Amino acid sequence: MPHSVCKSTLEVLDLSYNNFSGPITSCLLSMVGLRMLNLRENHFEGTLSSSITSECTFQTIDLHGNKIDGQLPRALSNCNKLVVLDIGNNLIVDAFPSWLGELSNLRVLILRSNQFYGSINDVDGNRQSREYFSSSQIVDLATNNFSGSLSSELFGRLKSMMAKFNSTGETLYPQNSSYYAEFYKGFIEMAYKGSFVTFERILTTLTSIDFSNNRLEGTIPESIGQLVSLHVLNLSHNAFTGKIPAQLGGMADLESLDLSCNKLSGKIPQEFADLTFLGTLNLSNNQLEGNIPQSRQFLTFENNSFEGNLGLCGPPLSKPCPISPAPPSVANVEKSSHVDVFLFLFVGLGFGIGFTAAILMRRGRINDWFVISSRAFQDLI
Structure with missing residues (x-):
């Protein structure tokens, strides 16, 4: 690319999809009045110039698909009107x-x-x-x-x-x-x-x-x-x-x-x-x-x-989801609770009788206790 391009009054420079090679002319990024720069899909290489001034007028910079390396020039922050920045598919390390x-x-x-x-x-x-x-x-x-x-x-x-x-x-x-x-x-x-x-x-x-x-x-x-x-x-x-x-x-x-x-x-x-x-x-x-x-x-x-x-x-996969077991019905829950209550009473009653019998047996009064208990149980029936 000739340096003479920087002396022009271009507002749009589109050289995309060509076979241009070599470094990007340093003065190109400092051109005042240039709004659109499209060098997409060429063979440009080297680093980008940092000579971008506060008078930057770029609104589009497209350097996609070249061999540009180095770092992104921080001077791009001077381009307050920049709308599109595409530097994809290059070799920038930053x-x-x-x-x-x-x-x-x-x-x-x-x-x-x-x-x-x-x-x-x-x-x-x-x-x-x-x-x-x-x-x-x-x-x-x-x-x-x-x-x-x-x-x-x-x-x-x-x-x-x-x-x-x-x-x-x-x-x-x-x-x-x-x-x-x-x-x-x-x-x-x-x-x-x-x-x-x-x-x-x-x-x-x-x-x-x-x-x-x-x-x-x-x-x-x-x-x-x-x-x-x-x-x-x-x-x-x-x-x-x-x-x-x-x-x-x-x-x-x-x-x-x-x-x-x-x-x-x-x-x-x-x-x-x-x-x-x-x-x-x-x-x-x-x-x-x-x-x-x-x-x-x-x-x-x-x-x-x-x-x-x-x-x-589940769909669309062929693996089916496991079926969750149905919760127990209210009737079954109530019936189970009644059974638990009676079981608890009988266990408690048996424990009490056994404990009392052990004490009386030790004192030699087990026969009298059985007689009294039998009469009490008949009266209760």
Whole structure:
């Protein structure tokens, strides 16, 4: 790429799906006026320049599918208008860029298939009083080396996914760029309903969280249930333990849920039967047990949604659930209680008679006692 491109007054630079190679021209990321940079699926390599100034005008940066290495330049935090950042499928080695959470316009963050590591919580400190990924609608961190547990605060601050969206949706394109909406295509590749799908248009209603294929552990935070507008949730191929939060059953717009290949235990929450839009469910290869919820929606799922859980039973699995014994009837309970009372009285009476007889025998008065007792018993009859 020639350096002369930096002297232009371009607002959109799209060189995607070509055979460009070599380092990305350093001046490119410091161009003032450039809104959209799309270098997707080329052979660019090397590190990204940190010469991004406070005059940054980028709204879309798409570097997906190259050979970029090193760390993510912290100077990207100067791009306050950034809406889409896709650096997926590169060779970047870095900690989770929690500092990007301060970009209030950032809606799409794709870091998948790199070598990011460590915690994905707020590693830079407490940002309770500041914005933190508040506008995010697509967060894809799949296939990295992230580890540790997920804090409940992480999901409790994704405000955009807590709002109820209009079901029609609009095409997402950079802010104040309606002039480019006719030709701009924001290609996004993501796991969707069990398949890897390429979206040529990003709708404002498309919401997704994908943390799959990492080394995350601990329990799944109940706070995920607050994300009522979330459509896709993928936490598969990690090491999560504990029970599946029942709060996930309140995410009424959920279309795809994948919790497979973890160490989850306990029962499948009955609340999942209320997820009427759920088209794809994968709970396989965990340690779940008990009855599979029976509802019209669950009847659409096949065996592979539940296989690898030895304790699960009921349709669609061939393993039947054990029949619980019927509780005893009231009459049987009353009859049993009467028998117990009489048995107790007779045992007590026998013990008393035996004890008295032993004392009298020792004093040589056993014969007199038997005579008296026999007369008393006849009078009683």
